[in-house]
């Protein structure tokens with residue numbers, strides 16, 4: 001077991017949603033969503049386009065207003081501004097690889113290091129260990145990396161903050177298969193070695209089946225199915241996920 005796993009405040013967090021409702025103006029998007037991601041599990045949130053998956057993640061991060069309860073362990077996140085939620089250990093990798101293209105890979109990662117000067121060196125080394133390509137390319141501009149490498153950088157930027165809950169929105173969208181496989185390996189290592197709790201929005205079934213412990217399906221903003229990933233049957237896929 002490595003040092004990171006034994007450091008007390010690196011322990012995995014649980015995420016609990018109770019009666020979560022969300023509106024964009026007059027449109028009711030999320031309807032009374034209840035779910036609990038237990039510490040150290042990888043949970044996959046699925047559903048067809050426009051069903052509310054990204055909105056649910058934004059509710060957790062405080063990027064949109066929501067009603068109900070969102071708790072990280074015992075802390076009520078809905079009362080806290082977005083930056084406090086991040087500092088409590090919720091790491092968010094949004095859709096679309098938000099990196100700074102003009103900065104080098106190392107500079108992109110060190111933006112987080114400056115904020116976390118207390119224990120940044122280990123975290124940075126861990127990111128380079130998880131993504132050796134980022135170490136190799138640390139002096140290249142972020143914008144010069146391939147799409148898949150930029151996604152790895154986007155994940156690395158969040159890991160520098162040593163989150164206790166990692167939230168990813170379709171990390172494999174538009175990425176070549178070999179890097180999808182590497183991202184899957186990395187999520188499994190983070191989960192197995194660091195005990196990180198992961199909430200993942202994912203549309204690709206093979207990837208979800210490979211990395212997730214459990215699944216949940218949103219349909220028109222309502223949770224319509226959940227369970228262990230082995231219980232994601234072809235019938236459920238046909239009914240709720242096929243297009």
Ligand SMILES: Nc1ncnc2c1ncn2[C@@H]1O[C@H](COP(=O)(O)OP(=O)(O)OP(=O)(O)O)[C@@H](O)[C@H]1O
Pocket residue numbers: 024027029047048049050051052053054055056
């Ligand atoms: N800023 C916004 N203002 C108004 N409506 C929005 C806004 N963002 C999303 N919506 C609507 O909310 C609903 C849920 O969108 P959301 O992006 O959460 O779905 P999703 O399941 O993540 O879809 P996708 O897989 O396409 O990303 C959709 O009907 C969408 O059009």
